[in-house]
Amino acid sequence: MSIAMQPSLFDSPAVAPALGELGETVERTLLSEGAWVDVRPGWVAGSDALFSTLATDVPWRAEQRQMYERMVDVPRLVCWYGENSPLPDRILEEARDALSAHYRAELGEPFRTAGLCFYRDGKDSVAWHGDTIGRSKTEDTMVAILSLGEPRNLLLRPRGGGEASRRFQLGHGDLLVMGGSCQRTWEHAVPKTARAVGPRISVQFRPRGVA
Numbered sequence: 001m002s003i004a005m006q007p008s009l010f011d012s013p014a015v016a017p018a019l020g021e022l023g024e025t026v027e028r029t030l031l032s033e034g035a036w037v038d039v040r041p042g043w044v045a046g047s048d049a050l051f052s053t054l055a056t057d058v059p060w061r062a063e064q065r066q067m068y069e070r071m072v073d074v075p076r077l078v079c080w081y082g083e084n085s086p087l088p089d090r091i092l093e094e095a096r097d098a099l100s101a102h103y104r105a106e107l108g109e110p111f112r113t114a115g116l117c118f119y120r121d122g123k124d125s126v127a128w129h130g131d132t133i134g135r136s137k138t139e140d141t142m143v144a145i146l147s148l149g150e151p152r153n154l155l156l157r158p159r160g161g162g163e164a165s166r167r168f169q170l171g172h173g174d175l176l177v178m179g180g181s182c183q184r185t186w187e188h189a190v191p192k193t194a195r196a197v198g199p200r201i202s203v204q205f206r207p208r209g210v211a
């Protein structure tokens with residue numbers, strides 16, 4: 001048992017992970033230009049056990065990308081599950097299906113893919129961006145993010161600027177869903193932090209053709 005990763009008696013690796021309700025527990029914040037975010041704190045109970053499973057079982061990849069003439073390390077580990085790939089834990093399949101059911105009327109299609117990111121420490125991050133590869137460049141859609149492990153800040157700001165950024169602290173089973181025009185009219189980021197933070201895993205569920 002890992003003492004370092006045990007924040008409380010009620011969320012220790014000994015507790016099996018379980019999904020909570022969505023329904024009325026989801027709180028929506030309307031942003032400008034038809035964008036919104038839903039937050040459901042603590043959606044997965046016993047999430048530290050799920051964190052441990054994913055940290056160990058997922059075939060994490062370190063990627064590089066071209067930056068001007070140089071190749072640089074992407075500052076996080078990643079793994080992508082396409083729509084026909086079984087997810088690395090049954091509770092992630094349950095989570096995807098619960099999200100599809102909850103948002104069915106509004107989204108009109110199910111969540112189908114899962115992208116996973118592993119932020120090893122405060123030096124890992126994701127820079128400002130919108131998920132605009134594919135249909136989300138021109139259409140409203142949703143990206144649902146389940147956060148496991150240590151909380152990190154997810155920031156949101158309008159693309160055009162002119163407004164302070166919004167901050168959400170997400171970890172230990174919290175859910176945040178970006179919806180409406182959020183991917184094309186707003187940007188999001190998980191900035192580096194100088195604070196001593198433990199590892200965080202995020203699971204992003206998206207509909208077909210959104211990345």
Ligand SMILES: O=C(O)CCC(=O)C(=O)O
Nearest residue numbers: 117126131145154190202
């Ligand atoms: O880790 C997160 O919460 C955000 C990840 C993200 O924005 C992405 O992978 O597109």
Ligand SMILES: [Fe+2]
Nearest residue numbers: 129130131188
């Ligand atoms: Fe993103």
